[in-house]
Amino acid sequence: MAKSDREASYHHGDLRQALIEGALTLINEKKDGRTLSLREVARRVGVSNAAPYRHFADKDALLAALAEKGFRMLTAFLRAGMASADDPLHSLQASGVGYVKFAIAHPSYYRVMFSAFQPGEASCAELNKAGEEAFLVLVDAIVAGQTAGKVKPGDPQQLAWVAWSLVHGLAMLVIEHQLPLMDEASIVAFAELATQSLTEGLQTGELDPLNESFG
Numbered sequence: 001m002a003k004s005d006r007e008a009s010y011h012h013g014d015l016r017q018a019l020i021e022g023a024l025t026l027i028n029e030k031k032d033g034r035t036l037s038l039r040e041v042a043r044r045v046g047v048s049n050a051a052p053y054r055h056f057a058d059k060d061a062l063l064a065a066l067a068e069k070g071f072r073m074l075t076a077f078l079r080a081g082m083a084s085a086d087d088p089l090h091s092l093q094a095s096g097v098g099y100v101k102f103a104i105a106h107p108s109y110y111r112v113m114f115s116a117f118q119p120g121e122a123s124c125a126e127l128n129k130a131g132e133e134a135f136l137v138l139v140d141a142i143v144a145g146q147t148a149g150k151v152k153p154g155d156p157q158q159l160a161w162v163a164w165s166l167v168h169g170l171a172m173l174v175i176e177h178q179l180p181l182m183d184e185a186s187i188v189a190f191a192e193l194a195t196q197s198l199t200e201g202l203q204t205g206e207l208d209p210l211n212e213s214f215g
Contacts, residue, residue, distance in 0.1 A: 016055040018045050020066050027066075028108040034115070038062065063112055064127045070109035071130035077102040078137045088145035089199050095141050096167045096195035097188065103171035104184055110175060114168070138163055145202070152204050159202060166198050167191070 022044040026036055038052040038059050045051075056062040081098025085091035103110045113131075138160040145151030151159070173179050174187055 015045075015047070015051065016065075018047075019052050019055060019062060020069065023062055023066055024108050024112075027112060036063070063115070064124045066109065067113045067115075068127040068130045070106065070113040071127070071134045073106065073109065074099070074102050074113070075130070075134045075137055077105075078134065082137075082141065088141070088148045088150050089203060092138075092141045092145055092151070092163070092202070093192070093195045093199050095138055096163060096198065097191045099167040100171050100174065100191040101188065103175050104187060107175040110171065114172075135160065135164065142202075150204060151202050163198055163202070166194060170194055 019041055022041045023036060026040060026044055030036070036059060038056065039049050041062065042049050042052050052062065056065065077098045078095045081094040081101070082091045085094045139156050142151055142156040142159045142163070146153065146156065170191060179187075179190070
């Protein structure tokens with residue numbers, strides 16, 4: 001199929017999605033989005049060098065779109081992990097484990113999300129919105145725990161940043177193969193241990209130890 005035929009076959013936004021998927025494939029191969037070019041993505045998708053500019057002003061716009069989609073996927077992962085939790089502390093821990101599971105399942109998205117995402121950047125309004133929505137899942141979990149008297153008082157946003165920092169650091173170590181954990185089950189078990197330690201630190205002093213209250 002000639003390039004013009006391929007381009008004609010894309011319709012109703014298919015080209016935009018194809019470019020995002022092509023970029024994701026290349027990033028997965030490179031383990032880095034910084035050297036990506038729109039020309040390279042166009043070649044991977046099989047369209048002309050000019051075709052990507054119909055949807056993206058430049059490489060940064062493409063990476064921002066990819067990161068936005070990643071944050072929306074992350075939000076869905078967090079909410080799915082928390083759905084079966086019947087206790088605010090369970091819910092908080094489940095969100096952290098879900099976060100690490102997302103990074104394991106989608107390492108290329110994850111790498112781009114935290115290179116393209118710049119909080120407050122005016123040119124990336126939709127990306128910022130998607131990132132904030134993911135973060136608010138964690139903030140809401142903290143607030144729910146405080147309301148139930150199970151999470152210590154304090155600024156929910158700051159406490160959420162503490163929690164986010166822990167799981168983000170763990171996720172990065174995992175996807176960059178910096179931890180001696182060889183299979184997903186071991187990684188998830190370690191994430192459960194790490195998030196249990198976190199929730200123990202965030203709970204109010206009147207509660208029983210976490211391993212007892214979770215039993």
